[in-house]
Amino acid sequence: xxxxxxxxxxxxxxxxxxxxxxxxxxxxxxxxxxxxxxxxxxxxxxxxxxxxxxxxxxxxxxxxxxxxxxxxxxxxxxxxxxxxxxxxxxxxxxxxxxxxxxxxxxxxxxxxxxxxxxxxxxxxxxxxxxxxxxxxxxxxxxxxxxxxxxxxxxxxxxxxxxxxxxxxxxxxxxxxxxxxxxxxxxxxxxxxxxxxxxxxxxxxxxxxxxxxxxxxxxxxxxxxxxxxxxxxxxxxxxxxxxxxxxxxxxxxxxxxxxxxxxxxxxxxxxxxxxxxxxxx
Numbered sequence: 001x002x003x004x005x006x007x008x009x010x011x012x013x014x015x016x017x018x019x020x021x022x023x024x025x026x027x028x029x030x031x032x033x034x035x036x037x038x039x040x041x042x043x044x045x046x047x048x049x050x051x052x053x054x055x056x057x058x059x060x061x062x063x064x065x066x067x068x069x070x071x072x073x074x075x076x077x078x079x080x081x082x083x084x085x086x087x088x089x090x091x092x093x094x095x096x097x098x099x100x101x102x103x104x105x106x107x108x109x110x111x112x113x114x115x116x117x118x119x120x121x122x123x124x125x126x127x128x129x130x131x132x133x134x135x136x137x138x139x140x141x142x143x144x145x146x147x148x149x150x151x152x153x154x155x156x157x158x159x160x161x162x163x164x165x166x167x168x169x170x171x172x173x174x175x176x177x178x179x180x181x182x183x184x185x186x187x188x189x190x191x192x193x194x195x196x197x198x199x200x201x202x203x204x205x206x207x208x209x210x211x212x213x214x215x216x217x218x219x220x221x222x223x224x225x226x227x228x229x230x231x232x233x234x235x236x237x238x239x240x241x242x243x244x245x246x247x248x249x250x251x252x253x254x255x256x257x258x259x260x261x262x263x264x265x266x267x268x269x270x271x272x273x274x275x276x277x278x279x280x
Contacts, residue, residue, distance in 0.1 A: 006263060013255045013256065020252070026241045051220045058210050067210060070189050074162065075163060079159070080168050081117060082115065083169065083171035083172070084097055084117065084121030104168070109130060143223055148219050148223045169185045
């Protein structure tokens, strides 16, 4: 391989180095976003624990309550809120969520309604042969109450109209930067506390307290799940970009070795020709 081969190798090295800069920068951005998201998640989970205990206590306190949010209705359909990403380059993050959804639904596609959160989930869900009843995209890394309230309102509307008997959330739970598990959380109906609840006084009345507490709990629950999904997404992207950067380093190292070997062989050949010409 002559000078032409050296030019090709040098051009490819330049291209790989340019790509490496991009993957390295994306890994750093994902690391920063993950750190911020984890901090937000921890704070929201502490709030959610109190809200969840309160709503379950309310459900158990009024045994005669006819609230539809604590018992299944007669509908045969189930609603699945699927949390995916709005951008790619996060390895198998989105595919794993939709694959898990397919396992849950099985052969009962006609009894499943799907709400997608994240633009990437739309195409994945449609390829799986499922139809969406609503699609929400461009959800911020730190979801606002307004964004969460919009999604909850749609789910509550379908549930209160008895179009679905259960509301599930399928998402990727963040465990650690190296471990994320795809989970199915039951949002509605809400389970009651099994232990005996002490007598409580409600002001102005039980129905008002329950309605307000229910809204706070559902919004907090969904926000916590979206934050956990965002952490998993950033962790997956960080791992993928670090892997891509490492692969780029290996390719650059290999190309450099090939470049130096060809260049050395070329120089050796030129020296041999010069020495041979001098001897002649």
